[in-house]
Every structure is written in C-alpha cells, then in structure tokens.
Amino acid sequence: xxxxxxxxILKLIIFNLILAIADIFLFSQGYFDINPxxxxxxxxxxxxxxxxxxxxxxxxxNYLIIAGPKPSMKLVNQNELKDGKDYIKKLRELSAKKxxxxxxxxxxxxxxxxxxxxxxxxxxxxxxxxTDSMTFLKFRGxxxxxxxxxYDHTKKAMNRIVIFDVNEYEQLRKNQISxxxxxxxxxxxxxxxxxxxxxxxxxQNEEIITELDxxxxxxxxxxxxNEQALENSRIMAEIEELIKNTKYYA
Numbered sequence: 001x002x003x004x005x006x007x008x009i010l011k012l013i014i015f016n017l018i019l020a021i022a023d024i025f026l027f028s029q030g031y032f033d034i035n036p037x038x039x040x041x042x043x044x045x046x047x048x049x050x051x052x053x054x055x056x057x058x059x060x061x062n063y064l065i066i067a068g069p070k071p072s073m074k075l076v077n078q079n080e081l082k083d084g085k086d087y088i089k090k091l092r093e094l095s096a097k098k099x100x101x102x103x104x105x106x107x108x109x110x111x112x113x114x115x116x117x118x119x120x121x122x123x124x125x126x127x128x129x130x131t132d133s134m135t136f137l138k139f140r141g142x143x144x145x146x147x148x149x150x151y152d153h154t155k156k157a158m159n160r161i162v163i164f165d166v167n168e169y170e171q172l173r174k175n176q177i178s179x180x181x182x183x184x185x186x187x188x189x190x191x192x193x194x195x196x197x198x199x200x201x202x203x204q205n206e207e208i209i210t211e212l213d214x215x216x217x218x219x220x221x222x223x224x225x226n227e228q229a230l231e232n233s234r235i236m237a238e239i240e241e242l243i244k245n246t247k248y249y250a
Contacts, residue, residue, distance in 0.1 A: 011065045019058060026050065076158045084111045087154060094161050099169070103198050104161070107154055110205045117212045118147050124219045139219075143212070150208045157201035160194045 026034050034047045091104050121143050129136040169191045171177045
C-alpha cells in the first residue's frame with residue numbers, strides 16, 4: 001500500500017465530507033427523512049438498501065484513495081541500486097511475472113553467492129598485500145570490474161523482464177489475438193529472444209562466479225607462487241578475456 005500523500009489526504013477529507021453532507025440531507029427530518037421507522041414500508045426498505053450501498057461505497061472509495069494508483073513498472077536504473085540487497089529487492093518485485101519465476105530465483109541466488117566471494121577475495125588480498133600496493137590495487141580493480149560486469153548483466157536481464165508483456169504473450173500462445181500467421185510468429189520470436197536473453201545472462205553470470213572461485217584458489221596459493229607469476233597466471237588471462245568478451249553484451 002502506498003504512503004499517503006497530501007493530495008490523497010485531501011481527497012479523503014473531501015470525499016468523506018461530501019458523504020457526511022449527503023447523509024444529513026438523506027436522513028434528517030427536515031429534508032428527505034429516510035429512516036427505519038418510517039410509516040411507508042417502501043421508505044424503510046429503501047433506508048436499509050441505501051445504508052448497505054453507502055457502507056460499500058464508503059469502504060471501496062476510501063480504500064482506493066488510500067491504496068493509490070498501482071505503480072507502473074519502470075526500467076531499472078543501475079544508479080538507484082547501490083548493493084546486492086537492492087538488486088534482490090527489485091527482483092522480488094518482478095517475481096509476479098511467473099514465466100520468469102525460476103530465472104528470478106536463480107538470479108537472486110547468484111547475487112547471494114557472489115557477494116561473499118567478493119568480500120572473501122578482498123580479505124585475502126588485504127592479508128597478503130598492503131592496501132596501497134600496486135598488486136593489491138590491480139587485483140582489487142579486477143575483482144570490482146568482474147563484479148560490476150555481473151551486476152550490469154543482471155540489470156539488463158531485469159529490464160528484459162520489465163518490458164516483457166506477459167498478458168500479450170499468453171494471449172498469443174492461446175490464440176486469443178487475431179493476427180496473421182506471419183505477424184504472430186514474429187511476435188513470438190521477439191518474446192522468445194527476451195526469454196533467451198535472461199537465460200543467457202544467467203549462464204554469463206555463472207561464468208563470472210566460476211572465475212572468481214578460480215581466482216580465490218590462485219590467491220590461496222600465494223605462499224607457493226610469487227606475485228609476478230600470479231599476475232601472469234591463466235586465471236588472470238581468463239578473467240581479462242571474460243571482461244573483454246562480455247562487457248558490451250546487450
């Protein structure tokens with residue numbers, strides 16, 4: 001339910017004031033004098049019908065004003081999402097689109113996994129290198145780039161879910177929209193591309209998580225290898241290639 005605004009409060013006051021004034025005219029003896037003790041049976045019946053109708057009207061209108069208009073789903077602005085919790089909250093809001101329910105749960109699970117991995121990697125780096133050393137800054141930058149790429153993918157997938165018109169998709173599948181065969185097939189292809197994009201994003205994210213796991217393994221071997229060897233290791237080359245290949249994935 002939306003938070004009451006000044007405009008909503010004003011609407012509540014005006015509506016209930018009008019209703020109260022109407023009751024004065026309807027039920028006062030000096031005006032229409034509609035009451036349950038009236039001599040006329042028709043007026044008594046009308047009284048009870050009017051009371052029931054007014055109660056329903058009162059509850060419904062007040063609820064609609066308090067609830068406010070249903071917020072429209074907007075595209076995700078990455079600047080408004082500060083951390084993993086913000087992404088998870090936004091994904092939960094999208095879960096009403098049942099066709100993506102499983103994908104959304106997977107994306108949430110990936111976020112819940114990547115955050116501890118990032119924190120662990122930074123902790124390991126801090127234990128082995130001075131935080132102002134070139135090595136620390138380089139690896140910290142690489143970790144931030146990879147995690148940033150992960151969230152960029154996730155944001156783009158979320159926007160695909162936002163613009164996906166579930167109602168139209170279901171109507172097309174059930175042949176409830178009268179369209180030519182060609183137009184219908186083209187529309188279904190577009191919807192399929194959105195669905196495929198979300199699933200591809202999940203795979204891309206999983207690759208990123210796997211690379212972070214591999215980097216953690218390499219960092220755990222710091223006692224066995226020197227810094228130069230670590231910088232030139234296979235995992236660093238793979239991570240840089242991953243960033244290069246998927247940075248502009250759209």
